[in-house]
Amino acid sequence: MSVYVVDLPNLPGFSKTGPDDFLADVDGGPERMLEMLAGARRHQPPTVAEILEDSGFLRLTVDYDPDARNAVLEALAGELRGASLLLKTSVREVAIKHLKSLHVSSPARLVDAALNLAGDDAPAPADGAQGSAVIFEDVEPWDQPVAGATLLSKLTEFFNRFLILPAHAAVVMALWTLHTYVLGAADVTPYLLVVSAIMRCGKTRLLEMLECVAWRALKLSDASAAGIFRMVEKYSPAILLDEADAFLAEHQEMRGILNDGWQRGGNVVRVVGEENEPRAFRTFSPKVIAGIGELGGKWATVADRSMAIRMRRKLKTERVARFRMRKILAETKELRRQLLRWGTDSEDSLRDADPALPDKLNDRQQDAWEPLLAIADLAGDEWPELARKAALALAEIESNAGASSVQEQLLSDIKDIFDQRQAIALHSAELCRILGEIETRPWPEWKNGKPMTPRQLASQLKPFGIKPKQVWADGTNKNGYERESFEEPWARYLPDPNPLEGLEPNRINDFGSGSDPLGARSARGSEGTVSDSKDKPLEDLEDSDKARNGGAAAPEAPETQKIKGDRCRSCGDLWKWRRGPESPYLCATCHPPVGDEVTVTI
Secondary structure (H helix, E strand, O other), X not given: OOOEEOOOOOOOOOOOOOHHHHHHHOOOHXXXXXXXXXXXXXXXXXXXXXXXXXXXXXXXXXXXXHHHHHHHHHHHHHHOOOOOHHHHHHHHHHHHHHHHHOOOOOHHHHHHHHHOOOOOOOOOOOOOOOOOOOOOOOOOOOOOOOOHHHHHHHHHHHHHHHOXXXXXXXXXXXXXXXXXXXXXXXXXXOEEEEEEOOOOOOHHHHHHHHHHHOOOEEEEOOOOHHHHHHHHHHHOOEEEEOXXXXXXXXXXXXXXXXXXXXXXXXXXXXXXXXOOEEEEEEOOOOEEEEEEOOOOHHXXXXXXXXXXXXXXXXXXXXXXXXXXXXXXXXXXXXXXHXXXXXXXXXXXXXXXXXXXOOOOOOHHHHHHHHHHHHHHHHHOOOHHHHHHHHHHHHHHHHHHOOOOOHHHHHHHHHHHHHHHHOOOEEEHHHHHHHHOOOOOOOHHHOEOOEOOOHHHHHHHHHHHOOOOEEEEEOOEEEEEEEHHHXXXXXXXXXXXXXXXXXXXXXXXXXXXXXXXXHHHHHOOOOOOOOOOOOOOOHHHHHHHHHHHOOOOOOOOOOXXXXXXXXXXXOOOOEOOEOOOOOOOOEOOOOOOOOOOOOOOEO
């Protein structure tokens, strides 16, 4: 159907109100109307380019003023008032592309708000997909520089206002929130693992609060693995996973994405398009995982990449403010602008940051805490100290909570058994019997409600290179294990209960700035030791030990205690290094390295 336009003439004494009035009041009205209809012009709706030009939309540049942008969007809406849905959709598509070229973070949301297309009249996606687009707030950075210490204090006050948190949790959450604004400066993004024993302990509320302040936070209670990595590839959001105890059980493929996505460079590969072209999708983004119970079993590797916040239900005597999402989102808008300004100003400085890392943290913990400690150091004031106290406290809590895997727990329990019995060997059956008496462990009901058998024990120890053999114990020779077989796995996989105080990181393995690490490694002998090319006689080294101890000989330990992994009775340090393949094990405290002597732990 075509539309034609007739312009009614301005005649003397005639007030133009419509065709009916023209026909009734003008002499010869019907005849004249037929003549005008014969000469009517066909109506041509404005083109997309004309609408955008008339509204001034295309004159927006990168350095646009937000008020000017809003005025242009309102003018664009006026031009489209009464237009067809097809025309609105076409204009919307071009307008969004233009705003993207101006680096506007949420162009679709702005255009939809201006055109009033967010409701039922919204144009369907071009691909016919269901659901609605994922839209993040377009945040304008604060117009003045902001102090990092001030922001961290505001964040801790904000979290403590609505939650009863365990010690140090507010500090961790504040640092993590700032981290989401400077993700580009980090090579690792630590996860937050929010757990509780039962429901109604504040886990979801914690996620809602992070949603109000973190950069591009997206709270989810369910999503496919493909949805997650495609979201990360497109937006690099802070993903807040709620109901993880149910969600992860239904999405086992998420384990690889979470394990890989905590470090820059993590990717998954999928084939796309009709040509099945392989494409890489990034998985690196900040994430929070919340659920009931510990994240163990196959998911222990994800827990190992996380900082745990263990929530408890608040007491009746504990009071917090009421939380209303819509109200708090509005209240924190200024804070989000300040956070973005700090992140914009600080990201370049953080790229080259090299914060001092507490020695008591293991390697994974040091990796996770490095970006947060860098933020604390840059913020200054009391935050470097607060951050390191939080790091050490959380590490101690995790250590006291027990081993992070069943295998590590088994190694720890076997060590306790050998220590308590002061045994150098134990039969397999006897070891299984003692393990089965530890009621707080899984060993008494290892399989089908029955205790662990010697065969099952051997299967669990095999990955550590520990194998049963004929051993003499309790007056008989049977299949079993010698203590010596466990020494290296204990040293490698169990935490040191008394870590050395005051040692610099990797001091024993430090070859100095002028050395060649590859050349040093090439000199490693069969015993795992490294010797200086100018080896000193053993008696000269013993004299050096005397000099270090004020002229007195270094304390000597009995031969039974010079076993690698045992401790010196004089200082408590480990007997863990040698000066040569034939030398006894020594401790670094009573027998420290001398001069240019090169040593290495074994």
